[in-house]
Amino acid sequence: MTRWAMVADLRRCVGCQTCTAACKHTNATPPEVQWRRVLDMEVGEYPEVKRVFVPVGCQHCADPPCMHVCPTTATRKRDDGVVTIDYDLCIGCDYCAVACPYQARYRVKAPTYAYGAPIASEAKQHDSRRVGVSTKCTFCADRVDAGLAAGRKPGVDPEATPACVNSCIAQALHFGDAADPASNVSQLLAENQFFRMHEELGTEPNFYYLWDRK
């Protein structure tokens, strides 16, 4: 069974936010909504200070609390592990947003645009179904599905790979099938030490962070 996962190599991420921009461009998210964010963390104390850039977003948990609490069944998990939102079912109660330990969910109350009135690309991509309901990273599931249908391999062929991964200038972000031992992400996980965020909460995220070699 396929299990789509993302791997972020924290040693490689330089915090350029290209993934954030690519996600916004691809998914036409409104201002202040960032399905793919990069945190800029400063850790330690002088003189042992480090800057760490951490890509975050929906972790597509294997046991997603957002899905369990959703009163409408709008939030679901596909067989391949992608957590989805049915915009036509969601009532915008924000219960999923407070249940998510990763602050991955957004809801806008009215259409908003970067410069007030919509520019051409915003007007073209505007989706009124996403106003008033919960939204989040989809792992570019439509792109993955279309790529698979065209015989492409997600994580390898750009046509079948999430926009943030395609855009990463440092090859810090990777996408692939974690259930396939030969996949790119499985290889990375086998060769490196990794963690998942807030693992103690039992959400089993499908988003892995590499921090050192084995």
Place this chain on the structure above:
Amino acid sequence: MSSHFGPNPWIQQHWDWRASGNFVFGGAGSGLLLAAALALPLGPARGVSMALGLLLVALGLFSVLMKIGKPLRALHVFYNPRTSWMAREAWVAPPLFATAVYAFLRPSTQAEILFGAAALAYAWCQARILHAAKGIPAWREPRLIPFIVATALTEGASVAALVALAYGTPSRLVYGLVAAALLARAGAWFSYSVKIAPVLAGRARDALQAVTPVLLWFGTFGALALIAAASALPRAYAWPLVAAAAAAAVGTGWRAKHVLVTRAALNQGFSLPKVPVRGAR
């Protein structure tokens, strides 16, 4: 250096006073219905209490309706009772109204048990709604559940005592229920706040800790003293005392719930158990 790294959590911005209104009014309403079933005899006091309880529950639901992004789709809330406590709360609401109306029209022991059970189920669902929100440490703490249920009963019982007094039917049972609920709530709050306060920080912890003295001194000991005095006095002298006790019990309970939902609700934040190893070792 701490064992975890990352930005500090911040107070959630998704649920505001409208969301807390569901817990404030819905809790008091379900508690009043439960108290009516447990401690009020048949008669106008029980009828008024039931009507007021249903009104409060409806007000709580209306408060949530004002908050959601797609109010015209509100009925979708019934779709997922299998796992969602919010959907379960929605499923309990119609039987709560139906059994209360039935018990009012055709009073019987069975009807009392039914609407009392529905009221308890409603308060229980509210407690579990908060507990299931895994992203908010102050809500997912299991010790919050008894507090939410206990404060619902406390608020409801104190209002029921006032209504009973207004209709000339105060009883040791209703005063006893108020006293027991007040003590249970204080115990539940103490247990919860001792456990959760160290987990919180900054303004959230200050807000939570500010609840404790008010809830204990005014909302518990003050209310208990007033109820004890009222139970020993004739009706004419008792009602201002019971009114003050009810105001203290209800006011402090509502404040505690509002603070919990809006001001003590730090999210999980982001946290790294390791920092990346770069460059030469």
